[in-house]
Amino acid sequence: MEESTNEKEMETYTAINKNNGRTEKRTCRKTENTGWISGKSEWEGLCSIFSVERGVVTKNGKPEETSYYITSLCTSAEKLLETSREHWKIESMHWILDVVFSEDSSAVLSENSLKSLNILRKFALMAHKKYVLSQPRKKAYKTSMFDCLLNDNRL
Template identity: 40%
Template structure:
């Protein structure tokens, strides 16, 4: 169950996963309607971005709506939700397409571009944590002292910045350069 600290009144954009099965199914069904998606495109609540990465063509489509009354009526626990969105990633490699769909809830109403920034920003942070774990095995660190753990984290991030600036950075992995 997702716990939201309502007292702090922070912003959230949360990916809805299997641990919220009913919520996920409801949102999946909502965005499955082609006419509804067409309507979102016409209203400007749609964004599409295509990029080429490592020989793959990646197309990201985003649908966003602030029509959440139906969701709040079904479950009062989500009364802070002001928008829901869908992210569809289509990867084309060697003539084969692979599609991944993700669904999100947010408590900010800011349109599709704000939704895209929130989703992409989340993955940038996840990617950075992945680099810390792969390069420095940060998740395996068992430092108990909070100050020491914080200092080691700062040093690792500084080291990543330095590793990225090395002139031979494209030839070797971060782990080897370390």
């Protein structure tokens, strides 16, 4: 966000979670002061802009990243942080479907076949996620699925 945006005009919400030996800190900063955005008229319904800073403390270091968003939602920084997390859960599922299952590379042309295969892939992903969560050590989905293909007992 631009330097001239007054800190007092920003609403801030921070969430700290501990998962699997990692400490995750997310901070959402939101402002409804959008007057300085060039081309604002092209974004019908623009209500606010916000950023989400993510930091994870692990045994290997402390990587950080910041993402910026525009939205037509007029809600709290807490709700915007929650909404952005839900968005990434969906995006990660689509990434797995594309990268692990090569869904975008499918040569199937029939719409019914595409829908059926999509349902089967999502079912396989859900079943495999349950399997991965039951294991003592977490593996990458692709590695774990490959192991299942090579070992009938594991499958």
